[in-house]
Amino acid sequence: MTDLTSLTLAEARKGLAAKTFTSLELTDAHLSAMEAARVLNAFVLETPDQARAMAREADGKIAKGDAGPLAGIPLGIKDLFATKGVRTTACSKILGNFVPTYESTITSQLWRDGAVMLGKLNNDEFAMGSSNETSCFGPVGNPWRREGSNTTLVPGGSSGGSASAVAALLCMGATATDTGGSIRQPAAFTATVGIKPTYGRCSRWGIVAFASSLDQAGPIARSVRDAAILMRSMAGHDPKDTTSVDIPVPDYEAAIGKSVKGMKIGIPKEYRLDGMPAEIEKLWEEGAAWLKAAGAELVEVSLPHTKYALPAYxxxxxxxxxxxxxxxxxxxxxxxxxxxxxxxxxxxxxxxxFGAEVRRRVMIGTYVLSAGYYDAYYLRAQKVRTLIKKDFEDCFAKGVNAILTPATPSAAFGIGEKGGADPVEMYLNDIFTVTVNMAGLPGIGVPAGKDAQGLPLGLQLIGRPFDEETLFSLGEVVEQAAGRFTPARWW
Amino acid sequence: MSVDAVTVRRIAHLARIAVRDDEVSHLQGELNAMLAFVEQLSEVNVEGVEPMTSVTPMEMKKRQDVVNDGEIADDIVANAPATEGHFFLVPKVVE
Structure with a gap:
């Protein structure tokens, strides 16, 4: 039998349906991979007993022909999602041994659809970070290394455990959250696919809150199709989240392979940064060429307030x-x-x-909201946010279907390499992704190539509100052209 | 704008985070780096711009004003560091 961990979620679903293997076999294969990869520190809690029990239940349902869309698929859950009876910490010492007495809406939907939980995944403390180095459980290793080097690199953050575990084939997909880039940046650093849906598409109920007007959950997956499959189970209206939107959840998978002919793709000139590595520039041009070859029309667009998104954030x-x-x-x-x-x-x-980064952010937040500073900082930032959103609206009003940008300004870096002296150095990682959160839009990160050192690089596609389907169609074009990337196993 | 050591201590107190004397100057440097970074927002013309209150144009949802949850006191105190019955225990607040 082929190694079950090397399948995509879509392939595994087929194999389970055809009874080529059972969910218990699939789950055991991933549990073994997880155990063998502890050096990556991707999981902060392994739940093998629960995983096997869920797998047996899924096998029973598959046998009876009563299988949900994710029946028997082993997943990893970011430790920001409350899981009933299973320790949930947001990777902060302050939550200690917190064991929720309730289940987050998103994870309850995944279990409803038959998925299997392998364990809880590492992340930056309270999702504050871009390298997974602020976790109280310590940093996560990226399964990718520079060619000829054995230096451990960061997987990005805050969903670093999710990205690392999916890239290292420890789980078939993972939940993640994105407040400023925390799904798309780690996806880019690990050659995985990550989508931050439109604000309101997925319920935030039961997810440890960071910044409520920006937080949105989504999947990190092995392929664009896998991400679409997971999205369908994660999305949906939830009366327990007042910002959750009551509109039907489309069959996102149906968008895979749909023609992108005639679509207008915006290339924002403000994303062409001074000093941007030539490799990133080249990747961006390649991505544009692939979409053009698929029949899309490329247009230069302007998002004039781009440079203010990160400071406003x-x-x-x-x-x-x-x-x-x-x-x-x-x-x-x-x-x-x-x-x-x-x-x-x-x-x-x-x-x-609280760890150092969390203390720092709580203090700066307290300061900008304090009497005498509220107007100068917070109110001004919220006005700038209106302008950032308007930039996108103007662009979409001109008939642009989606916007193509690089996902990150660099490839993965080493543990301890960034942000030591100046926190802003780390923040700049999110320069291409943060605008999307500020405007509440959907954004997908898709692996698109490698840099000269053999590290993965990703592209980002930004869509109109609630038009994740277009992102899946376009993402598929990029994936088909670029191929999929798997790291050489060293752990 | 930048913060001095006295302001750092005041913010820390407002945020209910104890800071040691030897942490103040380091924190001051970090907070000032962040404030210097966000300073560029002052060059944006925000005249007549409405501050964003909701990123998705939607009306605030309302529900029926009825009890739809409750009777879960055991759950609520389940993770508390110190309890007595269904009460949270804290140091004496009122003399």
Whole structure:
């Protein structure tokens, strides 16, 4: 039998339906791969017993012809998603040994459709980071290395565990979340496919909150088709999330292979940064050429407020985070550090429980919302956000179907290489992705090539609100042209 | 704009995060780096621009004003560091 971990989700689904193998076999193959890859630190909690029980249940349903769309498919779950009875920490010390008594809407939909949980995946603490180095469980290793080097690189972040586990073939797909690029940037660093859906497409209920107006969950997968399959199960209206949108969930998979002929693809001139590596520029041109060859029309577009998206983000996101993270007070759950008074208890708990990056963001958020600074910072940033969104609206009003950009300004870097002295150095990783969160749009990251050192690079396609289908159609064109990439196993 | 050491301590207190004396200057440097970075927003003309309140144009959903949840006190205190019955325990708040 071929190695079951090397299949795509779509192929595994076929094999399960044809009874070529069982979900238990498929699950066991992934559990073994997971155990053998502990050096990557992608999983922060392995749940093999639960996985096998879920796999047996799925096998029973498949046998009875009662299988859901994800029946028997083993997945990894970012540790930001509350899983009932299974420790959920957001990779922060402050949540300690938190065991939810409830299940997030998204994961409950995945289990409804028959998926199997292998375990919980590492991420940057509270999803704050672009390298997975801020996790209280330590950094995650990228399965990709520079050619001829054995230096461990970061998988990107914040969904670094998700991207690493999917790329290393430890799980068939993973849940992830994206507040400023946390799905698309790690996808680009690991040659996986990641989509951040339109804001409101997937329920945020039961996901540990970072910045509520920007957070959106989506899948990281081995192929564009796999991402489409996962999206259909993850998306949908949820009355428990007031920002969740009540519109039907399309069959995203049907968009795969659909012609993109006549589509107008925007190339934003503001994304051509000074000092951008020539390889990224070349990749971008190649991507445009592939779409053109598939019949799309390329047009130069302008998104004039692009350069202000990242600074505006670093006001809005910390402000919302400072408010959301106020709940970690050592009273209702998680870590408690004693103090003489309740205020001192709060202060000691939060100093001990939050890592450096989280403390920094909570403090900057507190500052920009404080009396006397609110108008100058927060209100101004929200106005700039309106302008960023309007840039995209103007572009789509001219008939542009989607926008093509690079996913990241560089390939993966080494652990400890960035952001040591100046936090802004790390933040610049999200320069191409953050605009999409600020405007609430869908964006997909698709692997498109490698740099001179053999590291994967990705392209991003940005779509109209709730038009994820077009992104899947275009993403498929890129995948067909670029091929799929698997790292050489060293772990 | 930039923050001085006194402001760093004030923000930390507002954020309910204890900071040690030896952390202040480092934090001050990091916060000022972030503030210097966001400073470029001051060059954007935002005259007459509405601040964004909702990224998706949708009306706030309302539900029937009825009890649809509850009777889960055990669940709510399940993860608390210190409880007595269905109460959270904290240091004395009122003298």
């Amino acid at each position: 670093y006001i809005v996101a910390p402000a919302e985070a400072s408010s959301n993270l106020a709940r970690y007070d050592g009273v209702r759950y998680g870590l408690r550090e004693q103090g003489k008074s309740i205020i001192e208890q709060y202060e000691n708990t939060r100093a001990e429980g």
